[in-house]
Amino acid sequence: SHEEGEEGEDDDHSVGIRQRHLPRTYQEALPSGKGDDRAIIITETKPPFTIVGVNEPWEDLCGYKSSEAVNKSMLGLMQGPKTNNMGLKHAIDKLSKGADQVECTTVNYRKDGSMFTNLLTMGPMYNEDEEDEEMGRREAAYYVGMLTNVGERAQDMSHMDEPEEKDDGGNTEDITV
Numbered sequence: 325s326h327e328e329g330e331e332g333e334d335d336d337h338s339v340g341i342r343q344r345h346l347p348r349t350y351q352e353a354l355p356s357g358k359g360d361d362r363a364i365i366i367t368e369t370k371p372p373f374t375i376v377g378v379n380e381p382w383e384d385l386c387g388y389k390s391s392e393a394v395n396k397s398m399l400g401l402m403q404g405p406k407t408n409n410m411g412l413k414h415a416i417d418k419l420s421k422g423a424d425q426v427e428c429t430t431v432n433y434r435k436d437g438s439m440f441t442n443l444l445t446m447g448p449m450y451n452e453d454e455e456d457e458e459m460g461r462r463e464a465a466y467y468v469g470m471l472t473n474v475g476e477r478a479q480d481m482s483h484m485d486e487p488e489e490k491d492d493g494g495n496t497e498d499i500t501v
Contacts, residue, residue, distance in 0.1 A: 346425055346447040346468060353449065353468050354379055363471040365398075366449065369420070369464050372397035376466060385473060387435035406431040406439060406477070415446060419467060424448070431477060439477035445470045 347353035353364050354377050363382040367373040375393045383389055386402060393401060403409070408430035415426040425447045432442045448464030 346445060346470060348447070348449055349452045350377065350449060350466065351452060353377070365469045365471065366466045367398055367469065369467055372399050373467070375401070382471065385471060386432070402432045404431070404433045419446060419448060419464070429474070432471070440473045441475040441477060443472040443474045445472070
């Protein structure tokens with residue numbers, strides 16, 4: 325019998341996804357050799373959140389090669405009209421105030437223009453040689469993001485009959501009350 329609380333990699337509900345450990349150093353996130361099977365992106369901690377590194381699963385998910393993504397802004401590369409900008413801003417605000425891990429569901433865009441719904445889990449990354457300062461907050465060197473594709477989006481914009489409530493609370497300008 326499957327008991328509650330057991331770690332099961334085969335659980336494909338979001339609770340299993342949320343419990344997965346976020347890497348906290350650059351080496352842990354993007355190790356040389358065989359790395360993580362999760363789509364990982366590392367950005368600077370200040371706008372425009374310039375990309376400093378991605379892994380192969382991220383390349384496969386987003387359609388960009390590392391060489392096309394590094395030194396580019398997240399905004400220009402993966403975001404568009406359906407991106408949950410308010411949700412992302414809220415998550416970044418929480419990170420900048422010291423949150424250890426935040427989540428945001430948003431729509432991201434691939435290189436070919438196709439869209440996917442992304443459960444983005446983000447957290448701070450630290451320099452490996454930096455000691456804890458009096459057990460207090462260390463300054464984050466980067467932000468790490470783990471992308472989880474939770475659904476493909478219809479590409480044909482003439483079919484705008486999907487309910488707007490699915491937008492996950494960030495963008496409400498299209499909803500009539």
